[in-house]
Amino acid sequence: MSAATRIAREEWRALLRNRAGVIATLLLVALVLVASFVSIERRDRIEADRARYQASVDAGFDRQPDRHPHRMVHYGQFVFRPIAPLAFFDAGIDSYTGNTIFLEGHRQNSANFAEARQSSLLLRFGQLTPAFVLQTLAPLLLIFLGFASVARERERGTLRLLLAQGLDGRTLLGGKLLAQAAVALAVAAPAFVVLAGFALAGVAGWGATLLLMLGYAAWLLLWALLAVLVSAWAHDSRAALAALIGLWLIGVILLPRALPEAAAAQVVLPTRIETEIALHRDLARIGDSHDPDDPYFNGFRQQVLARYGVSRIEDLPVQYAGLVGMEGERLSTALYARAAADSAGREARQNRFVHAFAALSPLIAIRQVSMALTASDPAAHLDFLDQAEAFRYRFVQTLNRMQAELIPHIGGEDPRVSADNWKRVPRFAYRSYDPLRDAGAIRRSLLVLAGWLAGLGLLFAVTARRIGRVAR
Template sequence: MLWLIARKELKEIFRYGVFKISVLILFVLLFISLAISYSYNQYVSTLHTKSEEESRELWDNQENKNQHSAAHYGIHLLKPKSSLALWDNGIDRYSGAAIFIEPHLRNNTMFKAVQDSPMLAKWGEFTPSYIMLYLLPLLIILITFNMVSREKEQGTYRLLRSQGVSSLKLLAGKTLAAWIIIILLIIPVFLIAGIVLGGLAFLNYKSFLLLLMYLLYAGIFIHIGVTVSTLINKSSVSIIILIGFWIFSSWVVPKITTNIVQNIYPSPLESELKRQIRDDIEENGIQRHNTTHKNTIAFTNSVLKEYNVDSLHKLPFNFNGYILQAAEDTNNLIFDKHYANLYKLYEKQMRTHEISGIVSPFTLVRQLSMGVCNTDLWTHIHFTEATDEYRKIFIKTINDDLIKSPYEPNQRFIRSKDFWKKVPKFEYELPGLQLFGQYYNTVIAMYLLWFAASLGMLLFASKKLNSKQW
């Protein structure tokens, strides 16, 4: 019986001119968004690969020079692009794509697409996820808003009930029809577009997880659409309620939440953070290049005392390298402290943002989509932390070599190409589902709860319909 009801709904829906035009528009927009994302990603990927290769090549092929001077030439580390970034570029355009590694400093990411990019990148936000998360619910509303109210308005509902059809079966059949349409739309488009643009690498567990999330999101809107259409007798009122919910969930709640979060937990300006770190280092760190600084003098004296010598020449190692590494170790603790505070602040912001998921499934799926696509804040932090770990190893490798070098204050020790190549390369892989599970368990639970609640609403609507006298 369910299939019978669903099949009739499908026949009707496929014959609506409005539906055909809407699907056509959606497909055109989807393919435009894919083309834009593809072009943008190609541009960014080429830039990334080229920049990373060139940066390492420059490092490896440096002329002979002092290790520490070489370190100051630095190296650029590029954030790899996930194959799913094509679908959802998340915060990538705002967070930056590369970090410059150098001694004494922990730099922030650079090459932020929103700051300096060609016009093409300005379109970067029009991604397939935008279509899936913003526009697909509109199509679902168009399909479901009058599914039941239309029966009541055109008078077929009494005839239906006279056939002995229970409300539950009727709603289940109609819901099934909406599901079939959405599955027929989403799955082929997702797979074909994904494979065409991302190759077979696109077919991985993450893309299927993303697909599942989009389907659940569509399901929430389907269930709410059928519920409202059942409880409201007039289709004109039903569509206003559903579009109102869509605007509230997809536009109003995210904007309000962002403002509230920024007011409760304001993010420090980048310049302010840098100033705080600089002041902390000035107060508590070691500044190798400022030999008259009180901490530098104190450290030098403590080393002399520890080794019971009266001159730096008499130390069993190169003091220049030793103090450089000591400055790194001390200052890294300061960097780590400030960045840990910053991440704690981000976490508070995100947790507060999660609360908005109680009234808006959009804010939940948006976070999950970015999480699976590795374009979220946590992936970005994972990358910046990995680069900082690498920075520590990179600098230590150079300083350790310097420590073993003869100590000649007026003569700098020189290294050649062979040494540069010995410095380990930066190896980084985007995090898997472990990070996703770690940060999104509450969001996942809330999301599943929304889905279950939407099913519950459907059951409630069927009971109301059953109990109503006609």
């Protein structure tokens, strides 16, 4: 047995003697498990609810009677965002984004009924998920277990004694770190087991699961390292505790809260109202289909007549108004896409500003890794919005085409298309989001964590030499 493992064993023995420490550790492990089970149950319920709603609105669409297709364009379809399997681990922004959108013609509605908007302020204290426990609480536990690791030896005078007996500074510190690092990984183990269970069951991909474990292992090791280092530098254990709590407070609580305000002040996010008004202005600028002398729609009419090889609208085999509807939908959808891209770009700029501080507050890095890999980050939500919008365009145009093609053959005062056709209208089929599709952001955040570990490792080497020197 090497000297370092002997030191580590001594440290574990000391930790076991510390009753409060043992209780806190057990509490945290229990909390990880409770959070996992509560969160899995919550995710499953949300998933079941949303699936049930989706099925019921889809069936409702089929049940609609004979109607003019344009009525169905405004009857519209509701889509509900499915929640990713790993989102139990990290709820991410799921509670803050609406999870249902009403899709209809020539309008882009907002995603509504976000849980955060329906909750009391209690929610803002944080959400009980394994990610919350590991990101926010586990570092505190590691601080409590590690703050005295070296400082205690110094206070009791045993540090000098150990080093005088020929123990190398690196061995001593290495042993302490070994002990704390093992505890850090042990604390995370239950969460990792749950994650592995999901991967084994085939619900989640191994790639994302393993990267998630890697990220959290790095995050917790970082705190174990920090605790031992500060403990080695501090005059006494109380100063070590104060310094570590201070670091935790700034890095985990303060910066993540204060930075968004700075980001929001830098990049203005226009309201939906402004976007909507601007869009209608742009649309009016393109042309007015009701104006018989409108240049844009006159050109469109010429194109249509040429395509069907007729000279008068009355001779068209299709309903001209239906074609105009399709053209209008195409134009407004393009404008909506531009506005959505602009808004997403602004949000991304705000978020990038915050992410740039990950080097100062590694919590930002682990939060990114965690949200991205559990598919509960803005990228996953944007992907849903994109899918919903693409689907909206498809089903509205399907109905518009029905109007153009079927209505001329029906005619009459109140032309209605047979209800059988509604089954031919596409339904929303969500393609689940692959978090590793665009792994650049994940790689960057993992690199930040690796950089922190490397930097602290360097500091560790320096500290070990210094401790050795001090004793001699």
